[in-house]
Amino acid sequence: MTTPAHTTDPEIVVAPRDGTRVSLFRRVLRNPLAVASMAFLTIAVITAVFAQFLAPHDPNNAVIQNVLAPPGADNPLGADGAGRDVLSRLIFGAQFSLAGALVALLTAMVIGVTGGLLAGYFGKWIDTLWTWVISLMMALPTIIVLLAARAVVGPSLWLSMLIFGVMLSPAFFRLVYASVTAVRNELYVDAARVSGLSDARIIAIHILSVVRAPIVIQSAIVGGIALAVQSGLEFLGLGDINVPTWGSMLSDGFTNLYTSPMLILWPALAIGLTLISLTLLANSLRDELERANAPRKQGRKKKATAAVTDVKAVEDIIRHPEPAAPEGEIVLEISNLSVGYPAPDGGIKKVVHDVSLTVRRGEVHGLVGESGSGKTQTAWSVLRLLPEGGKIVGGSIHFQGKDLTKAPARDMEKMRGRNIAYIPQEPMSNLDPSFTIGSQLVEPMRIQLGITAKEAKERALRLLARVGIPNPERTFAAYPHQVSGGMAQRVLIAGAISCNPDLLIADEPTTALDVTVQAEVLDLLRDLQSEFQMAVVLVTHNFGVVADLCDRVSVMRLGRIVETGPTEPIFESPRHPYTQELLGAILSDAEPRGPLVTTGSTAVPTPNGAVR
Numbered sequence: 001m002t003t004p005a006h007t008t009d010p011e012i013v014v015a016p017r018d019g020t021r022v023s024l025f026r027r028v029l030r031n032p033l034a035v036a037s038m039a040f041l042t043i044a045v046i047t048a049v050f051a052q053f054l055a056p057h058d059p060n061n062a063v064i065q066n067v068l069a070p071p072g073a074d075n076p077l078g079a080d081g082a083g084r085d086v087l088s089r090l091i092f093g094a095q096f097s098l099a100g101a102l103v104a105l106l107t108a109m110v111i112g113v114t115g116g117l118l119a120g121y122f123g124k125w126i127d128t129l130w131t132w133v134i135s136l137m138m139a140l141p142t143i144i145v146l147l148a149a150r151a152v153v154g155p156s157l158w159l160s161m162l163i164f165g166v167m168l169s170p171a172f173f174r175l176v177y178a179s180v181t182a183v184r185n186e187l188y189v190d191a192a193r194v195s196g197l198s199d200a201r202i203i204a205i206h207i208l209s210v211v212r213a214p215i216v217i218q219s220a221i222v223g224g225i226a227l228a229v230q231s232g233l234e235f236l237g238l239g240d241i242n243v244p245t246w247g248s249m250l251s252d253g254f255t256n257l258y259t260s261p262m263l264i265l266w267p268a269l270a271i272g273l274t275l276i277s278l279t280l281l282a283n284s285l286r287d288e289l290e291r292a293n294a295p296r297k298q299g300r301k302k303k304a305t306a307a308v309t310d311v312k313a314v315e316d317i318i319r320h321p322e323p324a325a326p327e328g329e330i331v332l333e334i335s336n337l338s339v340g341y342p343a344p345d346g347g348i349k350k351v352v353h354d355v356s357l358t359v360r361r362g363e364v365h366g367l368v369g370e371s372g373s374g375k376t377q378t379a380w381s382v383l384r385l386l387p388e389g390g391k392i393v394g395g396s397i398h399f400q401g402k403d404l405t406k407a408p409a410r411d412m413e414k415m416r417g418r419n420i421a422y423i424p425q426e427p428m429s430n431l432d433p434s435f436t437i438g439s440q441l442v443e444p445m446r447i448q449l450g451i452t453a454k455e456a457k458e459r460a461l462r463l464l465a466r467v468g469i470p471n472p473e474r475t476f477a478a479y480p481h482q483v484s485g486g487m488a489q490r491v492l493i494a495g496a497i498s499c500n501p502d503l504l505i506a507d508e509p510t511t512a513l514d515v516t517v518q519a520e521v522l523d524l525l526r527d528l529q530s531e532f533q534m535a536v537v538l539v540t541h542n543f544g545v546v547a548d549l550c551d552r553v554s555v556m557r558l559g560r561i562v563e564t565g566p567t568e569p570i571f572e573s574p575r576h577p578y579t580q581e582l583l584g585a586i587l588s589d590a591e592p593r594g595p596l597v598t599t600g601s602t603a604v605p606t607p608n609g610a611v612r
């Protein structure tokens with residue numbers, strides 16, 4: 001097990017550089033069996049590539065006097081039943097046999113990986129179509145298909161390997177599909193979408209990285225299967241007699257088994273050693289990958305959820321409110337927004353009803369309410385990233401004058417991350433564990449701002465310093481598991497403000513952090529908001545956070561806004577009974593609560609100290 005190295009930076013747990021992050025290839029090189037396999041395969045490939053120069057004779061040149069000739073000066077490994085040089089056929093056999101297996105492998109890979117990625121990532125009808133096609137392929141008996149194809153088009157090595165590749169594609173499809181469906185709903189994929197990355201880029205960066213290693217392993221296995229089946233077909237005499245392959249040599253050797261038993265040895269050795277090497281290599285790759293994925297000692301335990309509900313702190317904040325932001329230009333105007341999901345009876349069940357609110361530049365607008373009141377649905381509507389099935393069924397969302405409910409998907413993609421940024425609730429799950437923090441900050445900036453990698457890195461380092469990370473270089477090079485939850489949230493805040501957005505949506509940005517870190521992150525948000533003069537929509541269930549940060553507040557209940565206005569008057573004299581109830585739950589003049597009753601009763605004290 002790897003032990004984290006000591007660090008002067010209290011929040012970073014540094015994994016050793018030669019730990020699990022060393023490339024898979026370098027780790028495999030430490031395994032002698034894998035090295036031997038790779039050496040043999042390299043020799044086979046070099047032989048195949050330079051066959052023309054290495055072979056002493058034309059592999060198809062039959063010399064009658066040499067039929068079944070024993071090894072000699074002219075034919076170092078003897079001659080076969082037709083008088084052809086065995087060594088030359090063995091060398092050219094490497095070329096054709098490996099190339100045939102490669103055709104099958106590449107065909108299977110292109111179809112299987114593409115299908116698995118598309119079906120797994122996009123789902124819906126694409127998933128149904130691909131799954132149907134792949135199931136159909138799996139239902140067909142491969143050998144019958146190959147025999148039927150031979151009967152129709154004749155004995156072609158390339159065509160039979162192409163067809164075999166198509167039949168092998170489910171092996172890649174199922175692997176990639178399973179991996180992609182496992183990660184497509186990860187929060188870091190959502191976060192990448194919110195930061196403005198296109199689907200193609202998300203697949204290339206976050207999804208392919210997950211399936212890359214399993215694909216390499218599967219390739220070694222599938223390549224071996226293709227070589228074995230190809231040799232089997234040739235051995236049965238179903239191949240093209242003009243193409244020298246190891247399989248056709250096996251067939252010839254078998255015919256002359258009693259007179260020249262050595263003839264079968266050479267192709268058998270070549271096929272056997274290639275298959276063994278591929279299998280051993282696949283096993284080593286798998287072992288190394290499993291070792292790398294073995295559970296690591298958790299750098300940090302997930303912080304318990306805690307809310308700023310300290311009554312005195314909230315009252316202090318209300319008594320000394322931040323000066324209200326000046327009336328700025330309207331950045332976001334939501335009018336009569338309704339959001340719905342398909343209901344079992346075929347209709348639409350509304351979860352947000354006629355919500356209207358306005359957010360100006362430099363203003364923080366709090367959306368507060370109990371769980372399920374529609375805060376997140378409202379926020380995600382602005383990003384146009386509602387969960388599957390969710391639809392804006394009424395109203396409009398004007399962002400800087402443009403109605404987002406009617407904006408084309410491409411425009412939304414450009415706006416997310418660039419003009420509208422998002423800070424999520426769960427910092428850790430919103431960072432991809434496979435990439436360094438730096439690369440996750442740099443990539444969206446390069447795309448959204450069109451700057452070079454070097455400029456993006458400099459900007460990222462400045463931002464990390466700005467959000468209060470003590471050692472930006474180290475955090476830039478760290479992986480998400482090497483930083484604490486509070487730091488991860490600072491990183492996400494840095495990412496959110498990296499493109500100078502006009503609107504920032506923060507969805508419970510401190511809920512997953514502990515109380516002291518919550519306060520620091522709230523301070524940071526307040527500073528950044530006034531520095532960048534962003535319009536901010538802050539989703540929270542916490543009145544302490546509202547009192548601390550918000551200029552205006554909208555109280556939501558059952559998908560509707562029940563009360564809205566400047567924060568101070570609402571806190572001082574809430575009009576709606578629900579707001580009064582919510583505030584009453586935290587702002588209390590009652591004595592501190594007594595000890596919990598732990599024996600002989602299931603009663604628990606209520607927030608105001610009374611026992612229920």
Ligand SMILES: Nc1ncnc2c1ncn2[C@@H]1O[C@H](COP(=O)(O)OP(=O)(O)OP(=O)(O)O)[C@@H](O)[C@H]1O
Nearest residue numbers: 341351370371372373374375376377378387388541
């Ligand atoms: N995918 C979905 N399908 C159907 N209904 C949904 C879906 N997601 C959310 N809802 C419903 O929408 C309503 C509002 O949910 P929303 O997530 O906006 O609440 P919230 O106020 O943000 O709560 P929380 O603080 O717990 O996140 C809830 O009644 C919820 O059941």
